[in-house]
Every structure is written in structure tokens, then in C-alpha cells.
Amino acid sequence: MKKQTGKSTGHKKGLQGFEGVLFIIAIGLCWQVTTSMIPLNNPRLYPSPAVTFHALIESLPELLKGTWSSFLILIPGYFLAVVLGAGWGIVVGTVQWLHRAFDPFAKVVAPIPPTVYIPYAIALMPTFRVSAILVVFIGAFWPVFVNTAAGAGAVPQRYRDNAGILGFGRFEYMRRVVFPATLPNIFAGMAVGLALSFILLTVAELFGANDGLGKFVQYYADYADYPKMVAGILYTGIVTFTSMALLDFVKCRVLFWVR
């Protein structure tokens, strides 16, 4: 809105805001140049951008099918983790005695790297899908819970004062005050949880899936089809980035009041 800022940096503005794009282009050029320079016994081991892009287009139907399969694991596991993690986090953060009871357990269990649950979950659960959902759930639950409980336990005094003045009961206080006041923490936990979910999902798929993004990469690595494998890695990156961007978009809409 301010005209002055535009004027003062006018001569620089040409490239401003495009640094990120330029960097990616530079990386792409490096990739292209190095593939033609490094002599390898098997040139397929380090495919050029063009070859990779071709492989990506070629396997797009397969990748889309894999995405769908992966999302059938990711969405239920992640959704459940967000709902239960945020809900339980608000309760534990607000009710003192529950906090005292649950906190030591959470402190011990939350830091366990969730990847170690994968073999047991696969052994324990009837199908691979259910075991992968369970692992994604565990992985995303803890960051959401820990962040939410911390936020709910530290609701600013001014909100608590206002809740008291308005005569809110405990449930009303949680729903109308703690929940909205904790939303920034919930979203912080959700972002960490989503990134972890993708890691766990793909790792779980390496173990025993018939389909999915992780399986795609594993499958073509096994058959030494590296252009497709690299394409699968890039595609997984794009999917992850898009999901994170979507979450960020939702966050900005929901947290419009946070400045």
C-alpha cells in the first residue's frame, strides 16, 4: 500500500521475490551440467533432468494411483492424530490432576522414534494398511498433543480473566477460550505431525506395501530403474510440499486474528 517502499527499492525490484525460483533453476542447471560431465559406467544411475522428466511423465498414472493409496493411509492416521491429540491435549493442559497423571508417561513415550513401531505394527495388525495407519497416527499424535497441551496449559491470563468475568464453566472455558487460544499451538503441532506422517508413511511402505509412494521408489530401486526412482523421489517431494502448503493456507485462514 505504501508507495514509498516501492520507489526506494524500485531498481532492485526486478528479481526480488523470485530468488527461490532462481535458486531452483540454478540447481537444475547444475544437475544438467554434472550429468553430462561425470562419466559413469551406468549412465542410468544418474539420469539427466530430461530423462527424469520423461520418466516422471511416463509413470504419472502409476504415481497418481500410488498417491491415492498412500493418502488412504495418511489421511485417516493423520486426521485421527490431530483430533485426538488436540482434544486430549486441551483436556490434559487444562485439568491439573490429569496433567500430573499423564505428563510423566508422555515425557517417556513421546520421544520414541515412531519408526521403531513399524515392524511390530505390521506383525500385530491384520492388514498392512491398518498397521501403517497406526504408525502414522502414533507419529503425528505426539507432536500435536505435546504442542496443544503446552498451549492449553499456558493460556494467557487475560483470556482466563475474561472467561471468569463471563462466568464460563469448565467445559465452556475449554471450548470457547482454551481451544481458540491454543489454535496457534495446535497448528504448530500439526505441521510437525504432517512432516513426520510423510516420513513414516513412506518408510512403512518400504517395509510391506503393495502400492504407494514409498513402494514406488523401493520397487524401481530394486529393478535398478533409477530415472523412475528419482522421478518418484521428486514427485513425493512435490506431494509433501503441496500438503504442507495447503496446511499453511488453512492455518492462515483460521488464525486470521494472530498478528
Place this chain on the structure above:
Amino acid sequence: MPGIKTRSSKSAALAGQPEPGHNGHEPGVTLSVEHVSFAYSSINVLENINLKIANGEFVAVLGPSGCGKTSFLRLLAGLEKPTTGEIHHDGNLITGPDIKRGVVFQDYSLFPWLNLQDNLSIAINKSRKGLARAERNRIAEEYLELVGLHGEASKHPYEVSGGMRQRAAIARSLALGSPVFLMDEPFGALDPVNRVRLQDLLIQLCHVNAARRTVVFVTHDVEEALFMGDRVIVMGTNPGRIIADIKVPYTGKHNRHVFFQSKEFREIEEQIAALYHEDIERQLEAGSVVSGEGALI
């Protein structure tokens, strides 16, 4: 130390201590504060506060920063509990906050995630239970209009000015239906023009109308206290206590120009300045006694 005692007993005479041993509810008294002390993490914030506030009275609590006037207001609101002593509202012991006592804070009475209408609507939901949402919204809009916020209902607190937020906060207390208003430097963060406008609005809402509200208004501004209050409670520091209880003469009040020119105003202003001076001297004296003892040892 004896020096301090004499001074505080002198101030006590000024403050007009209530007779001890009173238990029952006196008619006409809305808020009754008896022998209230308040300590916060072993610091004595308030010491032996005694005060009776009559129904419909507009009481300004005046004091320098750090005199515990905010703590005093929080005690009245029920947001803090006194260390010793009791506070009664209409004869009932205050044990926690209640919608009968609406509070306006300096700049955080509204929830930032709700628009102005919804901020009022949740208050109306408390004062008039069982109303449909549309009906509550309509009433909320009426209250917003009453404080001069016509057409701002759908705006959020961060979208409006500090003055408008305070207007909405006052409207919320009106919507809560609270017969007692407790206000903690409500106009302290406003520019002078908005400050004057809101002072006038508050007087019009609580003072001039037939149904007078009981208001306790905390401020550190002498002019504001004298202009707004029927009665000014002057507080001293270290520990916080009442050093004077002054009735403000009504002649020419609410005509800002006339009142600030009047002899009464200047007399009381001088009296308060003298009290402050005395309080500062007392503290300096107490300080020098402590350091003197330290030097001897």
C-alpha cells in the same frame, strides 16, 4: 518506625475507617471491603483496606503505579482472593468472579478471535439464557449502537482502534447486565481526544441515566479521577493502602470546562498532591532508616 505509625494513623483518620465487627449486610451498601490485605509471592501488595461503596456510587480509585490499585480491582472482581479480610457484594462474600460485576480492562477485554458482535453475544448468552442466536445478535447490535459502534458489528478487535475496543468492552459489560462496573484504567491507553469522548460516554451510560450503576474506576490520572468520580479513594504505596477518601463536590460537574476552572477542583487537586508528597517522603524516610541500620551493623 514510630514515625511511620503516626503517619499511617493520621491517614487512617482521613480514610474514615468503618467500625469493626460488622457482619450483616447494610442496606444501600453494594461493595463492602473489610480488613483486606493481599500478598503476592510474599510481597505485601495491599494492607488493611476498609471501604464501603454505596449503591449507585461512582468511585474513582486513584494512585501512583505500584500502589496495588489493579490488585484491589481484581480482588473486587473475584479474580484474586484476599490473603486476609473479606469482601462482600450485596452482603454475599465474594469467592470468585460473577457476571454481576462486569470488568473492563485497559486493553484486553475482548477475545481476538471473535468479532465485536460475537464478543457481546457470548455475554448476552450469560445474562439472558435461552435466547436464539439471531435474537442475541440483534441485541448485541443494539448495545454496539448504544456505545457509538453502529455498523462495526462484524469487525474483529484487531481491525478497530483502541477507543473502539474500549467502547465494545463497555458494551459487553452493559450486555452482561452487570449492576457493578469495575474498570482498570480503561482509557489509559487512549489518545486525549478519545479519552475525553469515552469519559463522557461512560458518564452518560452510568451516571446521568435514571438507573445509576455502581462503578469502581481505577486510574492514575488526577483530573480523570476527579471528573469521573463522586468520590475519590487515594492510595499510597509500599504497601498499598488507602490514604484518603474524598467526596467530590457535584457543583458544575460534567461540564468539563466549568469543573476544571472551579475552586473546588483546584483545592482537591492540591490536597491530593500534598498526600502524594507525604507518601513519597514517608517512603524515603523508611528507606533511609533501613540503610542507616545497615551502616551501623
